[in-house]
Amino acid sequence: MTLTNRSLVTIDDLSNGEVLALFSLADEMSAAMEEQHGLCRGKIMASLFFEPSTRTRLSFEAAMQRLGGSVITASDVGASSLAKGESIADTARIVGSYADIIVVRHPWEGAAKVVADFAGIPVINAGDGGHQHPTQTLCDLYTLQKERNTVKGLKIALWGDLKYGRTIHSLIFALARFGADILFCPSPGLEVPEHVINKLITEYGGEVERLETSGWEAKDNLFPLDAIYTTPSSPHQLAMMPGISLQAELKSGVDALYVTRPQKERFAAAEEGRELKGKYPVVDKKLLKGKAFRQTLVMHPLPRVDELAYEVDADPRSKYFEQAARGVPIRMALLATLLGAREIAVPEEDSPPKIEYPVYRRYLSPACPNPTCVSIQETETKYLKPEFKIVNTRPLTLRCVYCEHGFEPKYVASADWHEGKLDTKKYHSADSHWVRTIRPENLIVFDTEEAAQAHGFKPSHFTGGHH
Amino acid sequence: MTLTNRSLVTIDDLSNGEVLALFSLADEMSAAMEEQHGLCRGKIMASLFFEPSTRTRLSFEAAMQRLGGSVITASDVGASSLAKGESIADTARIVGSYADIIVVRHPWEGAAKVVADFAGIPVINAGDGGHQHPTQTLCDLYTLQKERNTVKGLKIALWGDLKYGRTIHSLIFALARFGADILFCPSPGLEVPEHVINKLITEYGGEVERLETSGWEAKDNLFPLDAIYTTPSSPHQLAMMPGISLQAELKSGVDALYVTRPQKERFAAAEEGRELKGKYPVVDKKLLKGKAFRQTLVMHPLPRVDELAYEVDADPRSKYFEQAARGVPIRMALLATLLGAREIAVPEEDSPPKIEYPVYRRYLSPACPNPTCVSIQETETKYLKPEFKIVNTRPLTLRCVYCEHGFEPKYVASADWHEGKLDTKKYHSADSHWVRTIRPENLIVFDTEEAAQAHGFKPSHFTGGHH
Amino acid sequence: MTLTNRSLVTIDDLSNGEVLALFSLADEMSAAMEEQHGLCRGKIMASLFFEPSTRTRLSFEAAMQRLGGSVITASDVGASSLAKGESIADTARIVGSYADIIVVRHPWEGAAKVVADFAGIPVINAGDGGHQHPTQTLCDLYTLQKERNTVKGLKIALWGDLKYGRTIHSLIFALARFGADILFCPSPGLEVPEHVINKLITEYGGEVERLETSGWEAKDNLFPLDAIYTTPSSPHQLAMMPGISLQAELKSGVDALYVTRPQKERFAAAEEGRELKGKYPVVDKKLLKGKAFRQTLVMHPLPRVDELAYEVDADPRSKYFEQAARGVPIRMALLATLLGAREIAVPEEDSPPKIEYPVYRRYLSPACPNPTCVSIQETETKYLKPEFKIVNTRPLTLRCVYCEHGFEPKYVASADWHEGKLDTKKYHSADSHWVRTIRPENLIVFDTEEAAQAHGFKPSHFTGGHH
Secondary structure, X not given: OOOOOXXXXXXXXXXXXXXXXXXXXXXXXXXXXXXXXXXXXXXXXXXXXXXXXOHHHHHHHHHHHHOOOEEEEEOOHXXXXXXXXXXXXXXXXXXXXXXXXXXXXXXXXXXXXXXXXXXXXXXXXXXXXXXXXXXXXXXXXXXHHHHHOOOOOOEEEEEEOOOOOHHHHHHHHHHHHOOXXXXXXXXXXXXXXXHHHHHHHHHHOOEEEEOOOOOOOOHHHOOOOOEEEEOOOOOOOHHHOOOOOHHHHHHOOOOEEEEOOOOHHHOOHHXXXXXXXXXXXXXXXXXXXXXXHOOOEEEOOOOOOOOEOHHHOOOOOEOHHHHHHOHXXXXXXXXXXXXXXXXXXXXXXXXXXOOOOOEEOOOOOOOOOOOOEHHHOOOOOOOOOOOEEEEEEOOEXXXXXXXXXXXXXXXXXXXXXXXXXXXXXEEEEOOOHHHHHOOHHHEEEEOOHHHHHHOOOEEOHHHOOOO | OOXXXXXXXXXXXXXXXXXXXXXXXXXXXXXXXHHHHHOOOOOEEEEEEOOOOOHHHHHHHHHHHHOOOEEEEEOOHHHOHHHHOOOHHHHHHHHHOOOOEEEEEEOOEOHHHHHHHHHOOOEEEEEEOOOOOHHHHHHHHHHHHHHHOOOOOOEEEEEEOOOOOHHHHHHHHHHHHOOOEEEEEEOOOOXXXXXXXHHHHHHHOOEEEEOOOOOOOOXXXXXXXXXXXXXXXXXXXXXXXXXXXXXXXXXXXXXXXXXOOXXXXXXXXXXXXXXXXXXXXXXXXXXXXOHHHOOOEEEOOOOOOOOEOHHHOOOOOEOHHHHHHOHHHHHHHHHHHHOOOOOOOOOOOOOOOOOOOOEEOOOOOOOOOOOOEHHHOOOOOOOOOOOEEEXXXXXXXXXXXXXXXXXXXXXXXXXXXXXXOHHHOEEEEOOOHHHHHOOHHHEEEEOOHHHHHHOOOEEOHHHOOOO | OOOOOOOEOXXXXXXXXXXXXXXXXXXXXXHOHHHHHHOOOOOEEEEEEOOOOOHHHHHHHHHXXXXXXXXXXXXOHHHOHHHHOOOXXXXXXXXXXXXXXXXXXXXXXXXXXXXXXXXXXXXXXXXXXXXXXHHHHXXXXXXXXHHHOOOOOOEEEEEEOOOOOHHHXXXXXHHHHOOOEEEEEEOOOOOOOHXXXXXXXXXXXXXXXXXXXXXXXXXXXXXXXXXXXXXXXXXXXXXHOOOOOHHHHHHOOOOEEEEOOOOXXXXXXXXXXXXXXXXXXXXXXXXXXXXXXXXXXXXXXXXXXOOEOHHHOOOOOEOHHHHHHOHHHHHXXXXXXXXOOOOOOOOOOOOOOOOOOOEEOOXXXXXXXXXXXXXXOOOOOOOXXXXXXXXXXXXXXXXXXXXXXXXXXXXXXEHHHHOXXXXXXXXXXXXXXXXXHOOHHHEEEEXXXXXHHHXXXXXXXHHOOOO
C-alpha cells in the first residue's frame, strides 16, 4: 500500500487502515529517532504559512529535519508576494516546481485543496481557516490510541469552542469513523456548526440527540451537554434511550476531555466582548475531582489561554504536552510516506468506502455562501469555478467542494427540460417533489427567483407560496 | 575558467560565454538533480531580503539545498537590526563573516553593489529597487535558449510596465548583448527610462527608433509599439528602413512576448489611481490568436495580477511556469560556480570587452539625483562617497556607479586650471566646447552656478546665455 | 568535565575555567572549520526570537549549520502563537519536545530563565530585555583573550549607554570575575544601574569609586569618567589612592575601549528627544589620537549608529568586526558542548564557588518591582510565583531570581513569631535591628504598612518614625 504522491487535505483523505498504519510507523520512528536521518535526504519541504503559527510550523519543520530533509519556509506570506495580488494557484504551481512536498496554512477555507489541485506535488493541510487541520487530528487520535490502545468505543467529551475550532471539526469526523461516542460540551453560543452535524449523520451513520441546555446550571462544576453522538457500532442506541442525560452518560466515565480555547481571532464581532470571558468554562483540579473524570485523559490542541488551569499540568491524566510532542513522529511518518521514502502496510479490513456524491458544477452556479471560502475570494475567482456535491435531495443540499459548507438552494430547474424548448424553461421551489426527479447532471439551482428569471426561466406553479 | 569568488550584481558581470556555460551546467544539473546533493555540503548561503519576496527567496534557498548546502535567512530585515539604523556596509561585513555567499534583495538601487563591496564573500543581487534582477534575466534567457536553441536573431516584444520593472532593465541589456531585436510595448506612461535607452545605444551598439504612439488605436488587439531596438548584427538596419511600423515588424512573427505586471509598489503617486487599470493591456486568448503570435513564447517573470489571463495557462505557447521552475537549476549552477564547487568551460569567442569609462570621484561631487539610489540614503552617506562614470562628453553625462542612473551636469571646471591660481578658478557651461578639453582626472562638475560659486569659482564667458 | 544538558542563561552559569575551555575549543574549531560539519548531524536547534534580530540569530544559525546540525526558526514570534496569549512556559515545553536545544531572545527580563526551567532541553539566552546577553559577553572576552592573551589585569573602558545595554551588564560581571579593572564612561543619564554596581561589590569583591562628573568639560576629547572598578587582585587598591582621577588612570593606557550605541528602543519617554544626540560622545580618529589609546583595542557589540565613526574602521586597533566574526566559532563551541557532541577540559584551578543566598519565596511575597520582569507579566503570573534571593540584610535587599533586579522592602515580620499566636503578629521597619535576627526561612516582607495590616499584622514599636 502506498501513500506516495497523495495529499492530505481533510482527514477523509486517509482510510482508517492508513491512519493506523501511520501510527505504527510513528511508533517505529519514535523508537529509533536517529536512524531516520537519512530517509528524506535531498528532499525539500516547503512551509507556506499564510497565517502565523509557531507550533505547527516548527513541528513540521522538525519532523522533516529529523528525516534528514531540507526546509524552505515562507512564514510571512501575508506580507510578501501575496501582497502583490498573486493567486493561490500560481503560488502553488511555482512552489511546487521548487520543492518535493508543500505544507500549507491559510486563513481561507478550502485553500489547501486549491494548493493540492495546482502544486503537482503532495500537499499537507496545516489548517485552512475554520475548515480542517488533519495532522492535529492525527496527533489527537494517536494520543488516544497510545493511551487506550483503541479509539473504538471510547467516550470523548469535546469542550469549549466547538464552532470555530478547525481541529474540532477534523476530530469529530475521525472519532465517528473510528467508532467513538462524542459528548458535545460547547461554551454557550459556540456550538458545533450545522454542516458538521449534518455530515456526521449522513456520512458516518450513528445518531445525534440534541439536549436542552437553556436552563442549565453549572452545578457540580459540570459543563452543559449540548448533544451526544453515538456511533452505529455503539452497544446502546440513542433511539432506545429517550431522556438520556449528562448524568446518565457520565456514570460510566469519560475517556477523554478534549479542551479547546476560544478561537477569538475568528469570532464575529457580535461574539466578542466581555461576556464570553465569564461564561467560558475552566478545566481545573476541582472539576477533575468528579467521579466521571477519574480515568479521563485531559487533552488540548494548544495553545491554551485561560480555559485549562496550570495546576492541572502536573496531574498524570494530563496528556496535552505528550499530544504536542507526538506531532513530530506522526508528521515524520506522514512526510516519509507521502514522499515515497517509506511504504506502510494497511490491514485488509479497512474503513467503508466513501460515499460518491453527484457533482454540481455549471456556469449558472451560485457562489458558495461562506464568506471565508477560498472559491469566492477576488484573487481566486479568476480561475476557480464554484463546485458542489449534491449531498441530499430532501432538503436539497449542496456542499462546497472547497470549504465543505453546505447550503440549501431555494429554487431548481432542469437543463433537460428546456434545451431547445424555451417555453418550458421553468423553475420550481426546491422543496417541491420535482427535485428528486431531476437527474443530477441536469440540475440547475438558484438562490432567488430574480436569479432564475435573469437567466430566462419562468416560475412554474410549484413556486407558489414562496412569494 | 572560474567564477569562484566573483559576485553577480548586474547582468554585465557575466560575459556571454559565461552565461552560456552556466546554461550548460544547469542542463547537466537538471538531468541529475539527486547527484548534486553533496556539491555544496558544509557551505552556507545567507538570504538577506530587505523587501518581501516569496518566489525569488524560496527559489534560491531550494537551489542551495538541492546542492546540499545550508541556508540562513533574514526575510524580515526591515523589522530587525536595520530598524536600529545599521548601514548596509556593516550588515554586509558581519553576515560576510558568517556565511560563504550572500543573496540580497533591497529596495534601494545600488544596494547589492554596496553589499558586494563590503561582504568579502560572493554576493548575488536578487533585485535592488528598480535597478536590476540579474538571476531573473538568466531564467529568461535560459528559457529562450531552451525553447529556441539561441537568443541571437530572436524578436522579443516587451509588454507592460517597462519603467519600473527591474527584470525588464536587466533583460534589455542581456538581449542586446546576445543579439536579439527588441520591440518595446509599454503601457502608456510606463515607457523604458531614458538612461536605459542611452546605455543600450552607447554600450551595445545597434539602433533605437522611436515610433509615434500618441494616436494609437488598439485595433486588432495589438499593443502600442513605442520603440524598436535592432542589434548591430541584425540583417536589416533601421537606418535603411525609414517608416518601419509595427505591422511590418510583426509580419515575420514575434518569437517571445514578455509580459510584466504594473509594479504598483514603485509607482509615484501621480501614476496611481483608477485610470491605469483600464489602460493596462491584457494578454488573453483573443490577442494570441493574431498571426504574429502563432509561434510566440508567452513569458512573464511572475507574479501576475490581471495582465495575463488564466485561460492562457493551458496554451502550449505559455512558458511562464517553466520559466519559474528553471530558476532552481540556473541558481544551482550559479551558486555552485561562485562557491568554487564547480568550474565552467567558457568558449574562446566571447562577448566583446566592456567599455572602461573614466571615473569621476571627488570631494566636490554632486549627489546622485536618483532619490532611491543607495548612495544618498542617510545611513549610507556616512561612508559612501558619490562616484560616477563619465559615459559621454557631448552632452556631458555622468552615470552613478551604484544605481546606474545617468544625469547631465550643467557646469564644469578644471582642477588643473586653478591649482594655485585663484584668479583662474572659473566655471563654464557644460555644453561649451571646453568640456572635451578637460582631462577626466581634472574634471569638476556643478549642478548650479550657486554651487560653483560657493566653492570659489567665478563664471567664465562660456556660461553666458544660461542666466 | 561536561557541559552537556546545561543551559546558559547568565554569564554566571559558566565558571572561568569553563569559559577558557570554550575558547580553546573555539580556537580548535576555527582552525578546522570544515571538519566540524558532522559533529551535530541530526540535532535540531530552535531559534525563538520574540524580538527582531538579524545578527545574533544568523550567527547562532550559522554556527549550528557549520556543525552539520539543523535549525527551526521562529523570528516572528511576536506575531504568532504568542499573539494568541500563550505563556512562555508552554512555548518552552512544546518547542522543547521538538528540538534538541533552544536559543531564545525575549524583551522581558528573566524570560530565558523561564524557558530554561520548562524546556527540558538546554537553553541559551540570546538576550532577555535589558538583563543579559551572555554569548555576546563570550565574544567580547574571547576577543580580549585572543588580542591580549589574558583578561586579567586589563583596563577596560565602557563607553556610552551603560544603563540599557544588556551586553554591558553581562560583560561587567565577567570582567570582574576575570580580574580586569573597569572604567565606566557613560553618556550622562545613562549610568550603570545601581543593582549592577551592588552585585559587582557584594559578589565579586573589589571596590568601586564614584567620581564627580557634574562639572565635567570635554577637554582633550575625553569622556566623563563616572566610576572605576578595581578587582581585588589589582596591584593598587582604590582605598589607598584617594583623589584618583581619569588622567591618572589613563596614564598607563587603556587596553580596550568598549563602545555601545544608545539603546533607544529601551529608553523611557523622558530620555528620548533631541538633547541626547548632542551629548552622546563619538569615537573617532581624533579621540583615538590620545596617548592613552595608543595600544587600545576598539570594540563594539554592534550594530553601531553614530557613536563610532566609519573612519575608524580601517584602523588596526579596531576589532569590532573580528568580535562579530568570532561569534560563530564561540557559538559552535557552546552548542557542541551543551549538546554533548564535544567535551571540554576545565583546568583544576577555577573561579571561586558562587555565593549561595537564602531564598525568599512565599505566598505573601511582593511582586518584583521591575516592570519588564517576566515574573509580573499577565500571561506568566498564572504559573510563576515571585522568588527572590536575600542578598543583603543591611539594608535588607531582595534580588529577583528572574530579572536580577534588587529592591529594599520597607517592612518585615517573622513567620516564626506569629504562628498560632495572633497577638504577636507584628511587623517592623526593615531598617530595625530585628531584621538580622529573623531566620531567612521565617522572613516575611512587605512593601507598605497597608500590605502588612491587610494580612493581619500590627505595627510594632519598631515601625515608629516611618509614619
